[in-house]
Amino acid sequence: MKQPVLPDNALVAHSLSLFRQRAPLIHCMTNDVVQSFTANVLLALHASPAMVIDAEEAAQFSAIADALLINVGTLTQPRAAAMLAAVNAANAAGTPWTLDPVAVGALRLRSEFCQRLLTLRPAAVRGNASEILALALQQGGGRGVDTQHTAESALSAAQQLAQRFATIVAITGEVDYVTDGERTLRIPGGSPLMTRVVGTGCALSAVVAGFAALPGDRLLHIASACRIISCAGAHAAAAANGPGSFIPAFLDGLWNLNEEALA
Amino acid sequence: MKQPVLPDNALVAHSLSLFRQRAPLIHCMTNDVVQSFTANVLLALHASPAMVIDAEEAAQFSAIADALLINVGTLTQPRAAAMLAAVNAANAAGTPWTLDPVAVGALRLRSEFCQRLLTLRPAAVRGNASEILALALQQGGGRGVDTQHTAESALSAAQQLAQRFATIVAITGEVDYVTDGERTLRIPGGSPLMTRVVGTGCALSAVVAGFAALPGDRLLHIASACRIISCAGAHAAAAANGPGSFIPAFLDGLWNLNEEALA
Amino acid sequence: MKQPVLPDNALVAHSLSLFRQRAPLIHCMTNDVVQSFTANVLLALHASPAMVIDAEEAAQFSAIADALLINVGTLTQPRAAAMLAAVNAANAAGTPWTLDPVAVGALRLRSEFCQRLLTLRPAAVRGNASEILALALQQGGGRGVDTQHTAESALSAAQQLAQRFATIVAITGEVDYVTDGERTLRIPGGSPLMTRVVGTGCALSAVVAGFAALPGDRLLHIASACRIISCAGAHAAAAANGPGSFIPAFLDGLWNLNEEALA
Known part of the structure; x- marks a missing residue:
């Protein structure tokens, strides 16, 4: 296993x-809380988000879309069925899909569903350290959506998870790690204020889903997604008076982000 | 068929x-992504939005409300049933209702549902060019929520649709057109930044639903709704650093909009 | 019955x-319109919001959470079943729960459901005057989510409701009242602009739910929640150009709120 390295700024750009x-x-099947913010983050990066949730329509749409996001934050039985239909259609059509296992471990329906999803060839998995640990170790625990572990402490579990399911795992936190089980990229930066705005992690997963669909080195593209969000977050936090003014500053920052800001 | 004309500023005011x-x-049965933004746009214009979605309650509420919006963006079978109940109750009570056929054409459930809704006497239909073409021609196509046609190219289809279903059709894009099949009003303005914020079109449909309930010339009222959103959008875009700061500027602009700004 | 008194600023702080x-x-089972804003308000106050809606998961989560919010704004039959499961689990685990009876009275499903919920020992009920009157008198009326009564006119009904169900009732409006049926606290302040932003009342209910879980004098804690929102709202309104700029100013204000600002 190689040592984690920083992604090259020019490659991120x-x-x-x-x-x-x-x-x-990007077809986003995501939780009820973050839909609008997720769409606005993708739009600020020039992508085209769409949320389609009926099982039949979701399957049709996954075949048309460039990428699919599955986020289990407000999972219900009918939504899980629609997500499965979308994932199967995505796999049949060659659309890469990304899993955000929100609060996995603490709650049964989503924990069992995420284990099943892992066997369906996700292109990427993005979670916080507690979620990655729960996925990898199939252990319960956690008290919800916030992590109780550092990203470092979940790195080894992430690498094993990536190898076992032939996927790319991104653990995000104070430092982000993106690994395919062999190579690992390390992305420092961001801001604690990002944890005081709902949906920054969920929106990152949608961005990861989109970057996973780019041609070329998928590991690097996903690390780039993390770096872009982290960089825009740090700039917005520096300019903001709190989590309220962070939101417009963050979206504007994504819109205006250039190579200079990334450096 | 008369040539498109600009609405008179004094009449818009x-x-x-x-x-x-x-x-x-305004009873809004709209998609999961834009509910909060739609409500805030209506509140900024002094209207009173309410989202009621259970089939029985939605039917009760449509009879009480001044206007009803049906937006199929995140349609499901239970939601479609509740929408039908609301539309039927609205028609029985004389409450005008407006259809926003989001992404019609590309997906089957919503395409069949929108064709059925058209026969239930909508007061107005608001969509982008691709959606109006798909509705009018009952053709599939499109890759989701963004248009791939200019408003001009859908004008003739809009006029036929308006005549066939005795409704008013608004096509919005770089230029908006509002037609009853005989008279057509043309509303230039707006800003490309409006397409980089989720829900500007969906919120316009809610505003159209409310303006359709005013006494007087419905065609002119609906064109006024388009002009108001277009004008507030252009002002907000001029003041914004990106799509993030556009949102508060747009809502403030609607709140403060006066005859001078409309001119 | 004692005269309403102001809460002491030092105790609020x-x-x-x-x-x-x-x-x-705070486990928020709330309506589809206000989920993001509710989460952001709680995050700005350093709380940890989570929205879990599947019946089985909601019951598991209510037992883990410190507090539960039930808001019936976009009630459906499946959501009502999940809410009941969550309330029963909360009661079994000793998790205090708060009811926001949005638009009760006007619509049957939610009116019957709220009467049932009242018998399940809520720690607190937060509504506007029309909602509290409808709950207390079991009368219909109202045209939706906005009140048609002053808080004063519902105070006596609130006091009776509090005594009958051994709960604490908060009526919010131009002036807020918080009562256990014996003691009543009075919280002036706020701003009319708060009624032009969707979810300020719903978010307050989530904050009330959290404050109801603090050790000590629950009546005072809930009055503190009202005072904090009212104070942040007044400051944000004074700084804003309209409802758009109110939103970030309000969240920043909650984040930065200190004893000085509360005085």
């Missing part, structure tokens, strides 16, 4: 440029 | 003043 | 300090 140019259509 | 004075209660 | 220090995990 190239991923961003490719993303904006392709403007991927 | 009169519609706005009438809307604020009446403060209509 | 103490409640706030205790809330931030404990950072309660």
Whole structure:
């Protein structure tokens, strides 16, 4: 296993440029709390978000879309069935899909569902340290959506998870790690204020879903997604008076992000 | 068929003043992504939004409300049944209702549902060019919520749709057109930044639903709704650093909009 | 019955300090329109919000959480069943829960459901005057989510409701009243602009739910919640150009609120 390394800024800028140019259509099956913010984050990065949730329509749409996001934050039985239909259609059509296992471990329906989803070839998994640990170790615990572990403490579990399911795992926290089980990229930065605004992690997962659909080195593209959000977050936090003014500053920052700001 | 004409600014100002004075209660059955933004847009214009979605309650509420919006963005079978109950109750009570056929054409459930809704006497239909073309021609196509046609290219289809279903059709895009099949009003303005914020079109449909309930010339009132959103959007875009700061500027602009700003 | 009195500023500051220090995990089963804003208000006050809606998961989560909010704004039959499961689990685990009876009285499903919920020992009920009158008198009326009565006119009904169900009732409006049926606290302040932003009342209910879980004088803690929102609302309104800029100013204000601002 190689030591974690920083992604190269020029390569991150190239991923961003490719993303904006392709403007991927991203099918987001996400939780009820973050839909609007997720859409606005994707729109600020020039992508085209769409939320389609009926099982039949979701399957049709996953085949049309460039990428699919599955976020289990407000899972219900009918939503899980629609998500499965969408994942199967995505796999049949070759649409890469990304899993955000929100609060996995603490609650049974989503824990069992996430274990099942892992066997369906996700292109990427994005979670906080507690979620990645719960996924990897199939252990319960946690008290909800906030992590109780550092990203470092979940790195080894993330690497095993990535290898076992042939996927890319992103653990985000004070420092982010993105790993395919062999290579690991390390993305410092961000701001604690990002944890005081709902949906920054969920929106990152949607961005990861879109970057996973770019041609080229998927590990690097996903690390670029983390770096872009982390960088925009740090700039917005520096300019904000609190979590309220952070939100418009963050969206504006994503819109205006350039190679200079990334450096 | 008459040539498209611009709506008179003084008449737009009169519609706005009438809307604020009446403060209509608008029952919004809309998609999961834009509920909060839709409510805030209506509140900024002094209207009273309410979202009621259980089939029985929705039918009760449509009879009480001044206007009803049906937006199929995140349609499900239970939601479609509740929408039908609401539309039937609205028609029985004389409550005008407006259809926003989000992403119609690309997906089957909503495409069949929208064709059925068209036969239930909507007061107005508001969509982008791709959606209006799909509705009018009953053709599939499109890759989701963003248009791939200019409003101009859908004008003839909009006019036929309006005549066939005795309704008013608003196509919105770089230029908006509002037509009853005989008269057509043309509303330039707005800003490309409006397409980088989720829900500007959906919120416009809710505003159209409310303006359709005003006494007087419905075609002009609906064109006024388009002009008001377009004008507030252009002002907000001019003041914003990106889509993040656009949102508060847009809501403030609607709140403070006066005859001078409309001119 | 004692005369309404103002809560002491030092005690309000103490409640706030205790809330931030404990950072309660608040399970919000709330309506579709206000989920994001509710979460952001709680996060700005250092609390940890989580929205879990599947019946089985909601019951598991209510037992883990520090507090539970039940808001019936977009009630459906499946959501009502999940809410009942959560309330029963909360009661079994000793988790205090708060009811926000949005638009009760006007619509049957929620009116019957709220009467049933009242018998399940809520720690607190937060509503506007029309809602509290409808709950107490079991009368219909109202045209939706906005009140048509002053808080004063519902005070006597609130006191009776509090005594009958051994709960604490908060009526909010131009002036807020918080009563256990014996003692009544009076909280003036706030701003009319708060009624032009969707979810300020719903978010207050989530904050009330959290403050109801603090150790000590629950009546005072709930009055503190009202005072904190009212104070942050007045400051934000004074700084805002309209409802759009109110939102970030309000969240920033909650984040930065200190004893000085409360005085």
